Amino acid sequence: MSLQKIGWIGLGTMGIPMSQQLIKAGYPLTVFNRSKDKEASLKELGADTATTPAALFAETDVVIIMVTDDKAIREVFSGNDGLLSAGVNGKLIVNMSTVSPAISREIAGLCAKQGNQYLDAPVSGSVKQAETAQLVIMAGGDAAAFEQVKPILTKMGKMANHIGEVGAGNVAKLAINTLLSIHTQGLAEAVVLAKQNDIEPTVLMELLNNGALASPFMKIKGDAILNDNYQPAFSLKNIAKDLRLSKDIGLSTPLGEAALKTFSDAEQEFGNEDLIAVKKYLDR
Ligand code: NAP
Numbered sequence: 001m002s003l004q005k006i007g008w009i010g011l012g013t014m015g016i017p018m019s020q021q022l023i024k025a026g027y028p029l030t031v032f033n034r035s036k037d038k039e040a041s042l043k044e045l046g047a048d049t050a051t052t053p054a055a056l057f058a059e060t061d062v063v064i065i066m067v068t069d070d071k072a073i074r075e076v077f078s079g080n081d082g083l084l085s086a087g088v089n090g091k092l093i094v095n096m097s098t099v100s101p102a103i104s105r106e107i108a109g110l111c112a113k114q115g116n117q118y119l120d121a122p123v124s125g126s127v128k129q130a131e132t133a134q135l136v137i138m139a140g141g142d143a144a145a146f147e148q149v150k151p152i153l154t155k156m157g158k159m160a161n162h163i164g165e166v167g168a169g170n171v172a173k174l175a176i177n178t179l180l181s182i183h184t185q186g187l188a189e190a191v192v193l194a195k196q197n198d199i200e201p202t203v204l205m206e207l208l209n210n211g212a213l214a215s216p217f218m219k220i221k222g223d224a225i226l227n228d229n230y231q232p233a234f235s236l237k238n239i240a241k242d243l244r245l246s247k248d249i250g251l252s253t254p255l256g257e258a259a260l261k262t263f264s265d266a267e268q269e270f271g272n273e274d275l276i277a278v279k280k281y282l283d284r
Helices: 015-024 036-044 053-058 070-078 101-113 127-131 143-153 168-196 201-210 216-226 236-248 254-270 275-283
Strands: 006-009 029-032 062-065 092-095 117-120 135-140 157-164
Touching: 006 015, 006 053, 015 029, 015 036, 015 127, 029 036, 029 053, 053 062, 062 143, 070 101, 092 101, 092 143, 101 117, 101 168, 117 143, 117 168, 127 135, 135 143, 135 168, 143 157, 157 168, 168 201, 168 216, 168 236, 168 254, 168 275, 201 216, 216 275, 236 254, 236 275, 254 275
Parallel strands: 006 029, 006 062, 062 092, 092 117, 135 157
Antiparallel strands: 117 135
């Protein structure tokens, strides 16, 4: 099977820079986004557009999806003119969204019945890594199908690993994002504690960024706090969504439970801001 014609569904914060990497790599790309305005930058780079997911499926060999959550995945597959209504077979679908392993298993079964293959392949990394093709990609599903799409995945990431059956990528991603939430809350709590005791965030961040805890994440989110810049690279509502998915697969440990409560409480006011806006919530 040729996998040269790629369809892309979901042009949000991550979907735009990720799909742009495929155009840069020379793949013919057809895109679909629910809100049409977000297709403009891809069209300018030479992508075709499809009017529905079903139309996109019919004219491409491999479809990559990067949408918000389980609800969006249901819409893309089973909504009006969704992928499952296309009635095509012999194709490969790669779902890179952070969703539950349960929905991956359910949708993989529906795809198999139609003669199509499904891989879950969520990503670690954010906008900066997407813009520089430095994402870390973890895939679940058929190993041979993974090998077929690996050359495509490695155009977007510095690493693409097959780690198990359908849903395994989702499980690994939820474990990683649970740690991400704990790191984020921990950084915010350190800044708040220092400030309460008259140590300015600039002073604390310089110490942190030069000490043993220094990391790219610490630097990026520390700079966001110092610049009072809470524009979403990864939205707070999406980390709250991921912690709920972690809860669904058994999260019951002390730090994870605490993070789930914090981010769920913060979501109402700060959900559309970056996850480090949890610092503003903790300031209260
Ligand atoms: P985003 O900016 O909110 O974009 C979400 C995308 O999903 C948009 O294209 C949106 O379409 C589409 N969508 C939402 N609901 C839909 C529905 N019911 N039907 C069809 N399309 C729908 O989110 P993002 O930051 O790109 O994240 C996308 C996924 O990657 C999420 O699962 C997220 O957890 C994960 N992720 C994000 C990051 C990050 O740093 N941002 C990092 C790693 C993984 P519209 O434009 O029409 O709303």
